Amino acid sequence: MTSLTLALDIMGGDCGPRITVPATLQALRLHSLLNVILAGDEALIAPLLKNQPQSILNRISVRHTTETVAMSDQPVFALRHRKQSSMRLALEAVRDGEAEACLSAGNTGALMAMSKVLLKTLPGVHRPALVSCLPAVNNTPVYLLDLGANVVCDAQGLFQFAVMGSVLSETVDHTPSPKVALLNVGIEELKGNEQVQAAAQLLQKTPHVNYVGFIEGNDLYSGEVDVIVCDGFVGNITLKTSEGIARLLVQQLKKGLTQGFFVRLLAKFIAPRIRSVLNQMNPDHYNGATLLGLRAIVIKSHGSADEAAYLRSINLAVTEAQRRLPQMIEQRLESILLDTKS
Amino acid sequence: MTSLTLALDIMGGDCGPRITVPATLQALRLHSLLNVILAGDEALIAPLLKNQPQSILNRISVRHTTETVAMSDQPVFALRHRKQSSMRLALEAVRDGEAEACLSAGNTGALMAMSKVLLKTLPGVHRPALVSCLPAVNNTPVYLLDLGANVVCDAQGLFQFAVMGSVLSETVDHTPSPKVALLNVGIEELKGNEQVQAAAQLLQKTPHVNYVGFIEGNDLYSGEVDVIVCDGFVGNITLKTSEGIARLLVQQLKKGLTQGFFVRLLAKFIAPRIRSVLNQMNPDHYNGATLLGLRAIVIKSHGSADEAAYLRSINLAVTEAQRRLPQMIEQRLESILLDTKS
Numbered sequence: 001m002t003s004l005t006l007a008l009d010i011m012g013g014d015c016g017p018r019i020t021v022p023a024t025l026q027a028l029r030l031h032s033l034l035n036v037i038l039a040g041d042e043a044l045i046a047p048l049l050k051n052q053p054q055s056i057l058n059r060i061s062v063r064h065t066t067e068t069v070a071m072s073d074q075p076v077f078a079l080r081h082r083k084q085s086s087m088r089l090a091l092e093a094v095r096d097g098e099a100e101a102c103l104s105a106g107n108t109g110a111l112m113a114m115s116k117v118l119l120k121t122l123p124g125v126h127r128p129a130l131v132s133c134l135p136a137v138n139n140t141p142v143y144l145l146d147l148g149a150n151v152v153c154d155a156q157g158l159f160q161f162a163v164m165g166s167v168l169s170e171t172v173d174h175t176p177s178p179k180v181a182l183l184n185v186g187i188e189e190l191k192g193n194e195q196v197q198a199a200a201q202l203l204q205k206t207p208h209v210n211y212v213g214f215i216e217g218n219d220l221y222s223g224e225v226d227v228i229v230c231d232g233f234v235g236n237i238t239l240k241t242s243e244g245i246a247r248l249l250v251q252q253l254k255k256g257l258t259q260g261f262f263v264r265l266l267a268k269f270i271a272p273r274i275r276s277v278l279n280q281m282n283p284d285h286y287n288g289a290t291l292l293g294l295r296a297i298v299i300k301s302h303g304s305a306d307e308a309a310y311l312r313s314i315n316l317a318v319t320e321a322q323r324r325l326p327q328m329i330e331q332r333l334e335s336i337l338l339d340t341k342s
Numbered sequence: 343m344t345s346l347t348l349a350l351d352i353m354g355g356d357c358g359p360r361i362t363v364p365a366t367l368q369a370l371r372l373h374s375l376l377n378v379i380l381a382g383d384e385a386l387i388a389p390l391l392k393n394q395p396q397s398i399l400n401r402i403s404v405r406h407t408t409e410t411v412a413m414s415d416q417p418v419f420a421l422r423h424r425k426q427s428s429m430r431l432a433l434e435a436v437r438d439g440e441a442e443a444c445l446s447a448g449n450t451g452a453l454m455a456m457s458k459v460l461l462k463t464l465p466g467v468h469r470p471a472l473v474s475c476l477p478a479v480n481n482t483p484v485y486l487l488d489l490g491a492n493v494v495c496d497a498q499g500l501f502q503f504a505v506m507g508s509v510l511s512e513t514v515d516h517t518p519s520p521k522v523a524l525l526n527v528g529i530e531e532l533k534g535n536e537q538v539q540a541a542a543q544l545l546q547k548t549p550h551v552n553y554v555g556f557i558e559g560n561d562l563y564s565g566e567v568d569v570i571v572c573d574g575f576v577g578n579i580t581l582k583t584s585e586g587i588a589r590l591l592v593q594q595l596k597k598g599l600t601q602g603f604f605v606r607l608l609a610k611f612i613a614p615r616i617r618s619v620l621n622q623m624n625p626d627h628y629n630g631a632t633l634l635g636l637r638a639i640v641i642k643s644h645g646s647a648d649e650a651a652y653l654r655s656i657n658l659a660v661t662e663a664q665r666r667l668p669q670m671i672e673q674r675l676e677s678i679l680l681d682t683k684s
Binding site: 072074148151152183184185188190192193194216217218219220221222230232233234236237238239240241242243244245246247248249 | 414416490493494525526527530532534535536558559560561562563564572574575576578579580581582583584585586587588589590591
């Protein structure tokens with residue numbers, strides 16, 4: 001990889017620096033050409049950097065601030081009153097060309113609002129979308145967007161999400177001509193609400209997206225398509241429902257297999273087999289949602305991410321930066337816009 | 343139980359009479375005061391009734407027809423052109439007072455349209471909703487509505503669903519003052535789209551519903567509330583996603599535990615434990631969605647229901663008929679409407 005700098009809001013998330021700093025140190029050991037800017041409270045960061053070799057410390061610079069965005073802050077409030085927050089400083093580092101990508105586990109609404117104002121959307125993009133991989137049972141990543149950045153979407157918005165999701169799949173996973181579907185209540189042509197119907201018509205007409213039609217909730221995990229598009233209200237609830245049910249099943253299964261001595265003993269022997277199945281469904285293995293449609297890379301980590309999950313989102317930021325995702329999306333959108341005009 | 347008659351569209355579903363007739367015979371053995379009207383092709387029904395004791399046959403009457411509603415029929419088309427269909431004959435039996443409830447595993451849209459025209463909605467109900475239990479990990483039933491009867495809902499519609507869901511939970515499960523929540527992208531007051539926001543305001547004001555606020559997708563299975571309300575687009579996708587992920591996990595787990603002799607051997611010993619957990623999540627255990635808000639009881643069974651699952655939906659119809667669900671909802675709605683006017 002070529003040299004690369006990430007700006008990290010290390011104060012966000014349920015545990016703040018205690019999780020984000022050790023994960024960052026792991027990433028620095030993993031990627032030898034990675035540099036990081038840590039935005040946050042130096043007094044909390046310094047003890048966590050103790051005993052690190054100079055070769056690692058040389059690649060870290062700290063942007064000190066004690067201000068943070070609260071999880072309860074409204075986006076507009078955060079924009080106006082959190083000008084010295086760790087989130088904002090990290091985004092400003094990207095805006096000022098000091099870093100290629102920004103990562104935060106903080107308040108999603110505030111991150112979205114600040115990103116739009118500081119980094120701007122790509123030409124022609126109405127609204128950025130939040131996108132992430134679905135927990136999957138095979139190794140094919142399936143992207144779902146929007147995950148909640150836009151609770152109301154018109155057909156044009158859904159169409160743009162389809163284009164951006166397609167480029168993401170192509171760029172990050174090298175999927176040739178990714179299959180794109182619209183999430184709907186049925187696969188028949190006449191099913192769904194007005195927006196979904198109109199978006200389907202737009203997608204059928206464009207040669208730039210490999211649109212394959214509607215997909216229903218029960219086929220979300222079939223691995224038949226690469227990108228699934230819906231509005232943020234539906235996407236947020238769908239992803240969270242999936243996470244909820246997967247977590248619950250893991251929990252129940254653990255409970256069921258730890259009651260009774262004999263069962264416990266037997267369960268130990270087959271635990272690796274069960275664990276490998278459940279791990280595939282574990283949402284933590286897919287940590288890191290991308291704010292798609294901005295001029296630079298912004299990744300949102302789960303607030304509850306542990307060290308391993310946070311590291312995954314750093315790795316995602318590295319991959320997207322290396323593949324120059326925003327530039328790839330910009331190119332594609334440009335040709336579509338030209339097509340539409342001609 | 344007091345004597346009760348169900349009208350069954352025995353032609354619906356993926357397998358038709360081969361599933362529905364044997365399940366009905368089971369129900370007749372189970373409920374000694376149950377009578378049934380079977381709407382469908384006599385030539386297909388007769389062989390399945392062979393060797394039945396006269397005491398069972400006496401409680402069966404057949405309404406012969408060879409016409410059926412196709413799964414691909416549009417609701418309006420079915421209404422106009424399927425006047426001799428098994429679905430319509432079953433609904434007419436309810437309309438004409440010959441049966442207390444109707445059950446079909448056929449085309450949902452057609453069933454909804456025919457039910458509205460033939461049976462009418464309760465006074466004050468704008469649109470009926472489709473409601474079903476979520477797969478749950480404890481034994482508390484949690485109802486989700488609407489499941490797809492209304493892909494677009496305004497605040498008033500969501501409010502009515504909340505009232506009807508609350509009465510359902512109270513009447514069928516004897517839950518005192520059921521907790522009702524609105525499905526949303528966050529639990530904070532300002533989250534969500536316009537309809538959800540406005541519905542929350544209506545629900546906060548009424549003394550007739552124990553409204554507890556918003557609920558997110560990941561808490562759908564926490565068992566914290568009794569009724570969860572959303573529009574049919576979101577509800578359909580949420581339920582199908584849940585079913586999809588639960589089925590997939592069961593499948594994967596089975597696969598993981600049947601590879602390798604030693605693992606297979608061990609898995610056999612703890613299989614009952616795993617099975618009991620997975621059964622709780624199995625959507626077939628919750629078969630039967632109710633069309634809520636009609637003047638009579640109409641139950642929709644999964645098209646893919648097997649005999650046991652179809653029997654469950656018959657049992658649901660029996661319970662709702664015994665508890666006089668439509669009358670209970672009517673009473674509650676009346677007092678709310680009076681309240682609103684005063």
